[in-house]
Amino acid sequence: MQSITLQAPAKVNLQVRAGPLRDDRYHDITLVYQAISLYDTLTITYQKGVTINISGTQSERIPTDDANLVLKAAKALGAHVGIEPQLHFDLVKVIPTQAGLGGGSSDAAAALVGCNILWGSNVSDDDLMAIGARLGEDVPFFIMGMMALGSGHRQPLVSLQAGAHKWNWVLGVLSAGLSTKEVFEKYDQLSGQMGSAEEYAINRQRCIGISWDIHPQDLTSALVNDLEAPSVELLSEIDVALRAGKKAGASASLMSGSGSTCAFLAKDEAHAKDLKLELQQATVFKDVLLASGPVEGVRILHEQK
Template sequence: MASSRSKLRLQVPAKVNPQIRVGPLQEDGYHDITLAYQAISLYDVLTVSSDPHGPSIEVSGMDCDRVPATDQNLVIKAAALLAKYVSIEPTVHFELVKAIPAEAGLGGGSADAAAALVGCNMLWKSNVSDEDLMHLGAYIGEDVPFFIKGMMAIGLGHKQPLRSLGTGDHTWIWVLGVPFRGLSTKAVFQEYDNCLAERKSGQEDYLSKRQGCLEVPWGNAPGSLRGALVNDLEQPSARLLPDITTALDAGRSVGAFASLMSGSGSTCAFLARDEDHARHMQAEFQRMQLFREVCIAFGPVPGVTIMKD
């Protein structure tokens, strides 16, 4: 989709993972992984404009002190990758306003990279297809392709195509609790390997769980799927950060349909019956002072979208 504008403003959602299944470490250095994605109504905003001195970026908002304003930012890496793909110079400036917490398992960095791919593609009138943008995004990070379209999908591992999911007419209502400390994804997977060795669990067990994830009727009412909401990274993350166990137990105590950790942590996601229940849980969590941030979000929602002036 071409654009005649020299400046574009895009919003991109966070994500939760209703299910994550992880297998043993493979020879290529990656773990086999199967995960369900859902885009939710918590948004970063990225403004993309032409700048002959670019690429450059300014970052403000939530956790901006944790987000590099350098060429190490995934937004800059995404712009450079697309520019190389279409054989132009990445003459662009970004203004990123964060609302998605950093290092929280909500996919903020990957979401921002997806917004950069879509925004630059429009600004430069490159006419690269969504499918090709998703393919490029996989070289930046495993979660990046999902945010191009959002809604719900199944990820099948490193650089594997996503499987889109039907979502029916159902709305999922989440209360998100962000602990005071984040977690390193690398450290979580290292601890997962320790857990796997202790359980003596291998590839056959993973393949069974993978098939189970693929067979879940994800378009059904969320309340009927709570038994399918599970994250294999929860145990290793809780070993590294015991506050996660405390938080998940608190969710069960206030009647959450389901309590699970999102991604590799440390955000905990609590499924509510309805909006009143969500507001009740939010108030209880704020009273308990378990989290540095508590918010309500809805899903599924579309991925990167252009904001009107």
């Protein structure tokens, strides 16, 4: 096989529950992931050396050196199977960067899946997920896709029953992004107002006990993000965006991940289209996108032999 092209989905977090900073400098965290139908495209081709070309949405904000997650993923898998990567990566971005939608992690997952197939390495999905976990907390989810429960740093994901119900989303993309590191630093600064370890434990158990396979309109009260408050402190436009969604008639408005994208739940596809038109009038958004979930994780689009 000479090349392979893959689709890498975005995600929204239906719930984010965070605890205080631990002694190991990580936070207890519980997340519910849902893969959604917004995709980057990654093509991997044999060549001498390792290079990457990035085009599309906010491509200028993504490094093309050794800091790039796609290159890190290829080298990590190569080290695992004893292969020196000799590849060119062509990444077309649609998922906004530093937006809480997991684009970088999904691209890394696509590199793992694609290189595994291209090299004929036969590394299992479980092992790919373990390699991905060393690259970023969200990477394993994009190999799995659909819906899953995450429990923090290098903890295994638990697949969730998605049911037959479709979630219709309108995504409000802001001009400015937020790094996960700065959001958690602000969270720690606000920790006195954000709740105790005991409160986190209660919230975590409530999250685990939710049946996520029922109709989305019956789950609106469960859509909660503990990182919203610190993110709003860093970027006040998030609060403006969330209020715009509520005013426009969204069933629920929440920030995805550590921000800055805001996700608005619609009742159905027609409502989503109407909601998109309404939100496009709000000056706070750089772009307004439609997506739905849950969808599969990284998938193959094309193989060339």
